[in-house]
Amino acid sequence: MSLEIAVAAALFTGVVAYSVLGGADFGSGFYDLTAGGTRRGAELRRQVDHSIGPVWEANHVWLIFVLVVWWTGFPSTFAAVATTLAVPLVLALVGIVLRGSAFAFRKYAATVAQARFFGVVFAASSVVTPFFLGTVAGAIASGRVPAAGEGDPWSSWTGATSLVGGVVAVGTCAFLAGVFLVTDAARAGKTGLTAALRRRVLVVGLVTGAVVLAALVPLHDDAPTLWTGLTGRALPLVLVSFVAGTTTVALVAVRRFGPARWSAVLAVASVVSGWGVAQYPWLLVDEVTLAQAAGAPATLQGLLVAVGLAVVLVLPALGYLLWLTQTQAWSGAPEAPAVSAGPPPGPGARPRRR
Amino acid sequence: MDLLTGLTTLAADVPDPAGLLPARQQMALSLGWHIVLACFGVAFPTMILVMHWRGVHRDDPLALVLARRWAKVSAVLFAIGAVSGTVLSFEMGLLWPGLMGRFGDVLGLPFAFEGVAFFLEAIFLGIYLYGWGRIPPRRHLLMLVPMALTGIAGTFSVLAVNGWMNNPTGFRIVDGEVTDVDPWAAMFNSGVLWQFLHMWVAAFMVAGFSIAAVYAAGMLRGRRDRHHRLGFTVPFAFASVAALLQPAIGHLLGSRLADTQPAKLAAFELATETESPSPLRLGGLLVDGEVRWSIDIPYLGSVIARNSLTAPVQGLDTIPLDEQPPVNITHLAFQSMVGIGTALALLALVYWVARWRGHDLLRPEARGGTWLLRAAVAAGPLAVVALEAGWIATEVGRQPWVVYGVMRTTEAAGNASTALWWVLGASALLYAAMTVGAVLVLRSMARRWREGDESLPSPYGPELERVEEQRR
Ligand code: HDD
Numbered sequence: 051m052s053l054e055i056a057v058a059a060a061l062f063t064g065v066v067a068y069s070v071l072g073g074a075d076f077g078s079g080f081y082d083l084t085a086g087g088t089r090r091g092a093e094l095r096r097q098v099d100h101s102i103g104p105v106w107e108a109n110h111v112w113l114i115f116v117l118v119v120w121w122t123g124f125p126s127t128f129a130a131v132a133t134t135l136a137v138p139l140v141l142a143l144v145g146i147v148l149r150g151s152a153f154a155f156r157k158y159a160a161t162v163a164q165a166r167f168f169g170v171v172f173a174a175s176s177v178v179t180p181f182f183l184g185t186v187a188g189a190i191a192s193g194r195v196p197a198a199g200e201g202d203p204w205s206s207w208t209g210a211t212s213l214v215g216g217v218v219a220v221g222t223c224a225f226l227a228g229v230f231l232v233t234d235a236a237r238a239g240k241t242g243l244t245a246a247l248r249r250r251v252l253v254v255g256l257v258t259g260a261v262v263l264a265a266l267v268p269l270h271d272d273a274p275t276l277w278t279g280l281t282g283r284a285l286p287l288v289l290v291s292f293v294a295g296t297t298t299v300a301l302v303a304v305r306r307f308g309p310a311r312w313s314a315v316l317a318v319a320s321v322v323s324g325w326g327v328a329q330y331p332w333l334l335v336d337e338v339t340l341a342q343a344a345g346a347p348a349t350l351q352g353l354l355v356a357v358g359l360a361v362v363l364v365l366p367a368l369g370y371l372l373w374l375t376q377t378q379a380w381s382g383a384p385e386a387p388a389v390s391a392g393p394p395p396g397p398g399a400r401p402r403r404r
Numbered sequence: 405m406d407l408l409t410g411l412t413t414l415a416a417d418v419p420d421p422a423g424l425l426p427a428r429q430q431m432a433l434s435l436g437w438h439i440v441l442a443c444f445g446v447a448f449p450t451m452i453l454v455m456h457w458r459g460v461h462r463d464d465p466l467a468l469v470l471a472r473r474w475a476k477v478s479a480v481l482f483a484i485g486a487v488s489g490t491v492l493s494f495e496m497g498l499l500w501p502g503l504m505g506r507f508g509d510v511l512g513l514p515f516a517f518e519g520v521a522f523f524l525e526a527i528f529l530g531i532y533l534y535g536w537g538r539i540p541p542r543r544h545l546l547m548l549v550p551m552a553l554t555g556i557a558g559t560f561s562v563l564a565v566n567g568w569m570n571n572p573t574g575f576r577i578v579d580g581e582v583t584d585v586d587p588w589a590a591m592f593n594s595g596v597l598w599q600f601l602h603m604w605v606a607a608f609m610v611a612g613f614s615i616a617a618v619y620a621a622g623m624l625r626g627r628r629d630r631h632h633r634l635g636f637t638v639p640f641a642f643a644s645v646a647a648l649l650q651p652a653i654g655h656l657l658g659s660r661l662a663d664t665q666p667a668k669l670a671a672f673e674l675a676t677e678t679e680s681p682s683p684l685r686l687g688g689l690l691v692d693g694e695v696r697w698s699i700d701i702p703y704l705g706s707v708i709a710r711n712s713l714t715a716p717v718q719g720l721d722t723i724p725l726d727e728q729p730p731v732n733i734t735h736l737a738f739q740s741m742v743g744i745g746t747a748l749a750l751l752a753l754v755y756w757v758a759r760w761r762g763h764d765l766l767r768p769e770a771r772g773g774t775w776l777l778r779a780a781v782a783a784g785p786l787a788v789v790a791l792e793a794g795w796i797a798t799e800v801g802r803q804p805w806v807v808y809g810v811m812r813t814t815e816a817a818g819n820a821s822t823a824l825w826w827v828l829g830a831s832a833l834l835y836a837a838m839t840v841g842a843v844l845v846l847r848s849m850a851r852r853w854r855e856g857d858e859s860l861p862s863p864y865g866p867e868l869e870r871v872e873e874q875r876r
């Protein structure tokens with residue numbers, strides 16, 4: 051395997067990880083947004099907060115990883131994409147900023163009115179952001195980013211493939227998040243919430259599946275190179291994704307939430323990988339191949355060192371964090387009592403609200 | 405800052421690409437904002453570690469309360485620090501396609517290590533914040549150690565990039581093409597070590613003085629309990645060590661400039677012509693090529709900048725006009741930093757010397773105590789000003805180069821102009837909103853803590869308990 055392929059593989063692994071882990075965070079905004087009024091939605095919103103609270107920052111770093119590996123390993127294409135797709139990138143960025151800060155603010159908001167405001171900002175930007183990131187993917191995949199950059203600021207990302215990419219991104223995020231949330235709710239023994247979430251995950255899953263299938267049609271004309279790849283080399287992945295997605299819906303329907311989580315991850319990971327495999331060896335489809343875009347060999351080697359370091363240091367730590375969040379101790383009350391040598395409550399303490 | 409950076413374009417007489425001015429302002433705004441949060445990201449975990457350690461190993465429940473509160477504050481600061489850092493990552497491409505397209509593979513490697521560091525920081529942050537009461541106390545405490553270390557690694561990586569922009573190495577340019585790229589040489593460039601140390605220490609000053617300022621303000625309002633003393637002393641101790649080291653590190657950093665960036669040094673020192681020995685010019689502005697309103701102290705310029713009684717500071721007259729930075733901004737920013745740095749070092753000295761001589765300035769009846777507390781309240785914002793001023797001096801003083809001596813900033817910028825102005829306006833609003841949100845939330849946290857509400861639950865809805873009961 052040549053250097054640039056190794057780096058590209060690491061880069062794309064980052065894309066897949068971000069789609070799965072970051073996607074599940076983004077998608078939870080959909081349920082938060084549609085949870086209903088303050089009273090009715092309270093339980094679900096607390097679940098969202100509890101489920102993604104410990105992990106969202108770590109999941110977010112996948113995006114940073116992708117960006118830095120990209121601009122270091124394949125610098126000119128990064129500049130080309132940034133100048134051509136500035137509009138969706140900026141919009142996604144605004145979404146990321148609003149979402150991250152509003153999520154943190156809501157957690158410590160003092161009044162219902164404040165929490166509601168921050169909550170709406172968090173949830174709405176969570177739904178919108180994947181759409182723009184999806185249009186960026188679509189623009190690259192349909193060959194609309196010229197090698198020299200400075201492509202059309204609008205038509206580059208408003209083509210059929212981009213719109214499909216955006217909608218599919220929103221749908222898959224919501225689907226993934228739903229499966230994760232319903233699992234967490236079930237483990238915490240919240241029966242009412244579990245039932246409500248299960249219904250909605252089923253609807254989201256069926257709709258997303260239908261959209262993905264329908265979306266394949268415009269790709270044929272709009273992104274011929276991608277289409278050829280998807281129906282050729284990447285076909286096994288597409289099929290895996292289809293089977294895994296259907297299995298997930300079935301598992302959720304029969305309330306086997308634990309296994310459903312894994313098949314949902316598989317479905318999303320394989321559809322995203324399918325995109326990567328389908329457009330190989332292009333980095334910017336029909337414009338620049340990976341080999342042409344690669345930066346200096348010494349830098350690519352350096353990047354592999356960084357990736358190796360990440361594998362050794364980051365993956366075990368990440369595994370520990372994700373494992374912790376799935377344990378019983380972490381599924382309970384969001385605000386467990388302080389450490390055993392805990393402080394006495396301050397003077398005039400109000401009874402602890404949970 | 406907008407006005408200031410706007411002035412900088414006056415220095416260049418080549419026509420600028422349309423994207424330059426808004427891009428500069430955007431960069432200054434977003435970096436100037438991020439850097440403050442980054443300081444907390446770098447230094448706060450270490451301070452929480454000390455406080456939490458005290459709580460666990462010395463059985464000090466009050467220290468545990470403080471550690472736990474600080475952890476919650478840091479959760480808010482980290483979140484907005486992380487998103488503002490993401491903005492920067494995007495901006496490297498959006499604003500400086502010329503730089504990234506051409507030199508991405510030269511300067512990028514440290515960013516990859518920075519990514520690894522942030523990963524670990526974010527992971528252990530998650531474990532630590534949610535680990536209260538869920539992980540055995542001693543192991544829980546250990547989760548802060550990686551955060552303190554990744555703060556160092558992250559700072560080093562970012563400063564490696566900035567050090568490279570100031571001291572570019574690790575590549576050759578042959579027929580206009582970048583070749584022989586050695587990213588390791590670029591990463592370990594000659595400027596990185598001192599720049600990194602200076603920034604790392606600055607982070608402790610900013611975070612330490614800012615946190616101490618909060619408790620100092622509380623003490624001024626008469627809250628003289630042990631809680632406030634402890635909350636003041638730990639961060640103030642960190643900040644004091646940093647403040648005493650900082651002038652020395654800064655001096656070493658500055659003494660490189662005579663060789664590496666004479667134009668920047670000339671602007672720092674307001675040296676219009678080469679004088680031997682050079683005076684130290686306090687204050688002053690360059691108006692129509694003349695230095696006005698400055699207080700000149702003979703010899704001191706040579707002593708400070710060149711470690712010598714005679715060695716001159718090379719004057720601006722030896723530097724072609726189109727390679728001079730905007731002099732006044734650079735000079736004023738530099739002097740603000742040094743002035744504040746000196747004052748803060750004195751403040752630290754006064755407090756600890758008095759305390760060492762048995763005069764505890766924090767006691768309510770202590771003579772001079774009120775003044776010390778007032779100064780400590782001011783020290784927080786002043787450290788932030790010094791930080792911003794230091795960056796403005798460094799970055800504006802590097803102009804007109806983005807990669808010193810190799811690439812002009814005009815070549816790095818893109819061509820989108822009107823769009824960038826809109827983005828700039830929107831970002832200003834966004835950052836203002838984030839600032840307001842953070843202040844609002846942090847103040848409400850402090851208020852509820854004062855009222856004795858330790859757990860700070862967020863109200864997701866009215867009468868939540870009833871809802872839950874019905875569901876069960
Ligand atoms: C709390 C913040 C703070 C304080 C008190 C000081 N500095 Fe500083 N200074 C910085 C924060 C800073 C900075 C923001 O972190 C900079 C910008 C770039 C860098 O590496 O550090 C900087 C840059 C910087 C430079 C420019 C380096 C270059 O462009 O290559 C010099 C010469 C000094 N400093 C010197 C000093 C001296 C002599 C100080 C004596 C009191 C001092 N600084 C206090």
Ligand code: HEM
Pocket residue numbers: 409412428429431432435436439500503562563565566792795796799800802803805806813816
């Ligand atoms: C280590 C991190 C940093 C990097 C990699 C970096 C990089 C850059 C780049 C690429 C530019 C644009 C080109 C130029 O105008 O020279 C720039 C400009 C600028 N940066 Fe930085 N910067 C860093 C830190 C900071 C910080 C913390 C500040 C805080 C105030 C700052 C303030 C500025 C300003 C004011 C400009 C505009 C200068 C001008 O155009 O005259 N920089 N920086």
Ligand code: HEM
Pocket residue numbers: 107110111114438439441442443444445446481482483484485486487488489490491492493496522523525526555558559562563603
């Ligand atoms: C002297 C300059 C800088 C220092 C010391 C610094 C330090 C830090 C630290 C400690 C964090 C993590 C803690 C927190 O979230 O508050 C952080 C976040 C971040 N910084 Fe900076 N930074 C600097 C400049 C930059 C620059 C120039 C860039 C990019 C071009 C950048 C990109 C980022 C990113 C992407 C994050 C978010 C990582 C995450 O998702 O957790 N930073 N920075």
